[in-house]
Amino acid sequence: MNTQKRVLLLVGSPRRPKSTSESLGMYLLDRLNEIGLITEKISIHKSLKSDRGLDNLLSTVDRSDIIILAFPLYVDSLPAPVIKAMELISEHRKTTQETRKQQLLAISNSGFPEASQNATALNICRYFALKLGFEWIGGLALGGGAAIDGRLLKDLGGMVRNITKSLDVTAVALAEGKPIPQEAVDKMAKPIIPTWLYMFFGGVGWKRQAKRYGAKKNLRNQPYKNENKI
Amino acid sequence: MKVLVLNGSVKGDNALKIVHEIIVDVLEDNGCDIDSLILHEIEIASCLGCFGCWVKTPGICVINDEGRDIAKAVVQSNLLIFLTPVIFGGYSSELKKALDRLIPILSPFFEKIEGEIHHQRRYDQYPRLIGVGVLPNKDEKSEQIFNTLIHRNAINMHSPSYASGVVYSNQEADEIRKNIQRFLAKVGVGK
Numbered sequence: 001m002n003t004q005k006r007v008l009l010l011v012g013s014p015r016r017p018k019s020t021s022e023s024l025g026m027y028l029l030d031r032l033n034e035i036g037l038i039t040e041k042i043s044i045h046k047s048l049k050s051d052r053g054l055d056n057l058l059s060t061v062d063r064s065d066i067i068i069l070a071f072p073l074y075v076d077s078l079p080a081p082v083i084k085a086m087e088l089i090s091e092h093r094k095t096t097q098e099t100r101k102q103q104l105l106a107i108s109n110s111g112f113p114e115a116s117q118n119a120t121a122l123n124i125c126r127y128f129a130l131k132l133g134f135e136w137i138g139g140l141a142l143g144g145g146a147a148i149d150g151r152l153l154k155d156l157g158g159m160v161r162n163i164t165k166s167l168d169v170t171a172v173a174l175a176e177g178k179p180i181p182q183e184a185v186d187k188m189a190k191p192i193i194p195t196w197l198y199m200f201f202g203g204v205g206w207k208r209q210a211k212r213y214g215a216k217k218n219l220r221n222q223p224y225k226n227e228n229k230i
Numbered sequence: 231m232k233v234l235v236l237n238g239s240v241k242g243d244n245a246l247k248i249v250h251e252i253i254v255d256v257l258e259d260n261g262c263d264i265d266s267l268i269l270h271e272i273e274i275a276s277c278l279g280c281f282g283c284w285v286k287t288p289g290i291c292v293i294n295d296e297g298r299d300i301a302k303a304v305v306q307s308n309l310l311i312f313l314t315p316v317i318f319g320g321y322s323s324e325l326k327k328a329l330d331r332l333i334p335i336l337s338p339f340f341e342k343i344e345g346e347i348h349h350q351r352r353y354d355q356y357p358r359l360i361g362v363g364v365l366p367n368k369d370e371k372s373e374q375i376f377n378t379l380i381h382r383n384a385i386n387m388h389s390p391s392y393a394s395g396v397v398y399s400n401q402e403a404d405e406i407r408k409n410i411q412r413f414l415a416k417v418g419v420g421k
Contacts, residue, residue: 013279014276014277014278014279015278015279015280019279045276072279074277074279074326074329074330075326075329075330075332075333075383075386076379076382076383076386077320077321077326077379078320078326079276079277079279079326079330080276080277080323080326080327080329080330081276081323083317083320083321083322083323083326084323086317086318087240087317087322087323112340112346112347112348113347114346114347117346117382120320120375120378120379120382123319123375123378124318124319124320124375124379125318127318127319127371127372127375128318131318195347199340199347202338202339202340203339203340206284206285206338206339209281209285210284210285210286210288212285213285213286215285215286215287215288218288218289219284219285219288219337219338219339220288220337220352221288221289221352222289222352222353223288223289223290223302224289224301224302224305224306224335224353225305225353226305226306
């Protein structure tokens with residue numbers, strides 16, 4: 001009998017191949033793989049595009065011991081396809097009898113500098129776990145995710161030292177069957193760069209990108225402005 | 231007053247139908263001009279996360295489907311109502327697919343609101359917001375998450391006022407109506 005734990009990373013970002021959710025999730029998955037766990041990765045958006053993809057997602061969730069849900073914060077919550085996947089997993093589990101204890105953790109990254117803005121999305125994940133009988137082993141919240149911009153963490157050096165430390169600590173805990181340690185939560189929540197600098201770079205970055213498309217002067221356009229609005 | 235109702239009921243689930251009818255009825259009593267959208271009947275592509283709506287075609291999503299029309303209708307409404315089954319404390323995927331496409335109504339630039347960073351307004355005015363969640367029965371944890379989510383959305387969407395709450399599919403119609411009236415009164419519609 002194979003007693004090695006199976007870990008599934010569910011990537012909840014539509015952005016491919018440059019996704020910060022995938023960067024974070026893959027770093028953790030690589031650490032777990034090094035420790036000796038069996039790892040798999042599935043893109044939720046891609047899976048929902050076909051019956052075969054969905055069947056694969058549901059059966060892989062069923063056979064996994066640890067599920068890592070990594071997603072970007074969209075409108076204070078999870079992206080619609082991730083919610084769709086949760087709804088489908090919930091429906092599917094009404095037809096199956098899972099007797100093993102499966103663990104679920106989530107990694108939420110936000111474009112706002114404060115990690116705390118991920119709290120509601122992580123509460124939704126926790127409640128999903130509770131309702132479906134997964135053991136909730138914690139959530140990691142990252143602010144200022146745009147600074148990573150889908151790049152590999154190993155290429156970003158000291159800028160992401162708190163993030164990699166957080167994921168390293170998390171990997172060890174998961175391998176030992178323990179919940180995410182508070183140290184990992186705290187390290188992940190540390191700002192990547194100071195808020196004022198993030199705001200400054202953000203402003204410059206949007207202008208630079210818009211310039212590339214000839215849209216710099218239109219950044220504040222109001223195409224739907226209704227003069228008659230009461 | 232122009233009101234946009236976004237109904238996030240899941241296909242085949244009729245639990246929200248009665249609540250939707252009550253909302254429309256109460257709004258009509260208040261002389262509102264109502265536009266109701268049953269989102270599962272509308273093809274809306276998922277947000278691509280490309281930020282094209284900020285840097286390529288500022289203010290307009292790069293996907294040309296009804297998601298664009300909904301963003302326009304939101305900006306041009308005075309009151310926006312989210313009606314949704316409460317799914318793990320949050321919105322249904324049907325409602326969320328429309329909300330994810332609302333990013334272009336905001337500016338990419340940041341500002342501080344009550345000490346926290348949010349996106350600046352693109353428009354001078356935004357609609358008031360009401361979130362009505364529907365649950366089969368009382369579930370305090372779920373309701374707490376739902377109300378927090380509406381509160382957070384109201385901040386990010388620059389709603390001038392907001393209200394939220396949960397009704398139960400086994401409640402009497404009169405009771406649901408009173409709750410809807412209460413939510414509307416909180417945002418200054420009716421008594």
